[in-house]
Amino acid sequence: MESVFEKFYENYHRDLYHFVFYMVKDKETCEDLVQEVYINVMKSYHSYKGESSEKTWLFSIARHITMDYFRKQKRKRKRIAEFFDWGKRGAFIRDENPLPEELTLRNEMIRNVYCYLDKCTPEQKSILILRYIQSFSIQETAAILNFSISKVKTTQHRGLKVLRKYIHLEQQKGGDT
Amino acid sequence: MHKFSDNEERIKESLKHMPEIKDDLDKSQLYQRISSEIKQPETSHTKKRFAFVPVFAAIIAAGVLLLLAPLVIDETMVQDQSEHTADQALDKNTSDKGTEVREESKSAAESETDPETFAKFQNASDSHVIQDMKNHETIVYGAVTDLQGQYIIPLSLIVPESADKNQYYSALGHYLNEEAWGIRNYMFSEADFQMDQANHQVQIDFPEGFSPAGQEGAIAAGLFEDLLATMFLPVQINQAVFKEPLNMKQIGTVKEIPLHPQKTIYKRYQATGVDRGFLVQVPIDGQSDFKTALAEMKQDEETYHVTGTVPDAADFSVKENGSQLQLRFIDYATIPKGQTMITMIDAILMTANSFGYEEVMFSNTSAEKIGSYDLTAPVKVPKGANPIHVP
Structure with a gap:
């Protein structure tokens, strides 16, 4: 068991951690989910048949676990939203999680992109992270997400469109003030 | 001031330059946590779930019954005015309808323990249609297909009456959760629509290279026409005119399509x-x-x-x-x-x-x-x- 963990940790941990972190944007949650990914890997490694690369297999598990997390969060939020009427303002509320230290030194555009990633759907977000932050190819991204290549392209396009829209609004707001 | 279109490249660059986030989790600590989780007997989880779910479901079901009982009684008193005395009617119908409510609550509890699903059942009617609109609301009609591209699923987006409906035809995809709902992606997210009510026409500007047969999950030309008919016939538009001729592959290049109603069952x-x-x-x-x-x-x-x-x-x-x-x-x-x-x-x-x-x-x-x-x-x-x- 330890050798499986060792192999995956040494080869892919850094990428795995980043994928999950940028999906959930909270270190504590990220650690819990990464742990869950490893548990799944170790429990099901015997059934891994080598049809995809180990990295693709690992990331498809990570993707399932983060999506599951978002589904649970969505249910929680929906219940909370029944008590609070956010109204139209809700759409423009930015991610209020504190910026990670590493982000504070980056330029405004990077900070905005980081914040508005949350306006994308989890699918769009996962594609943007895999494609641009982690430099996966379209084919690799399609294999991880079990999407067709054209779906990756469409969803990527839509995700970028969402970011463009909010960043444009932010720029207009900046221009107005 | 940056142009809207310039932003895309800058966004991609920004994503590529997202910083590495420091991982505070020590490797051996992580392994310890994982191995202790794996070694824990699964029965404890199962036992916990068994204990929690039915109790929770039962509490919710009881809550629903308590909430609905007064409503059922009130409604019954209004409805049944003939044949029996008011007391007899109340007894009989409360008993009948109470049973029905209990059956529904029971089936809800049996089929799903998710509180969200309960909320749906509590709405009395889980209807698939819109009967009445509130003031200042209107419908933008959309359409997608099932995952196999076999049948059309009509959609009714309820929007403020004052909204620019043309915008909603492009943006409709934003309101769909295709993966979670098991439907195909909305085909017209990249298109621009301009309705001309006076001439009963809609002008559509598709993105370059768009073809219904060339899209992800290509659909038959007939189904493409039916999608447009489902979206526009309800608003008295019976002709779709394309800004650029559209390559329909099976039937060649077309500049416009007449939209015909056809009989369908649901x-x-x-x-x-x-x-x-x-x-x-x-x-x-x-x-x-x-x-x-x-x-x-x-x-x-x-x-x-x-x-x-x-x-x-x-x-x-x-x-x-x-x-x-x-x-x-x-x-x-x-x-x-x-x-x-x-x-x-x-x-x-x-x-x-x-x-x-x-x-x-x-x-x-x-x-x-x-x-x-x-x-x-x-x-x-x-x-x-x-x-x-x-x-």
């Missing part, structure tokens, strides 16, 4: 493993009468995850009086109950609409009121199917 589609079902249009021969339509609506199509909306045992006599369709249940005992009945009425009303009727009179029914339907009077055909509320 069944229910729900992909495997998703929690939302939709009314779906199933084409029927243009010469068919409503009796044939009802018979067809009983057929399941398991291959496409489509189920009939009229139960096998249900039997009707069918008459028409001008624009009114009259359906009489022949055998009182075969009338479905609860959600099945509501879905059946939804589907019959949508089918009646497609056949050109304006209202449907149901008679010899088991209940005078079900969900939001008052069956003592003719029921108007719905304004749309599969509602989506814009937040």
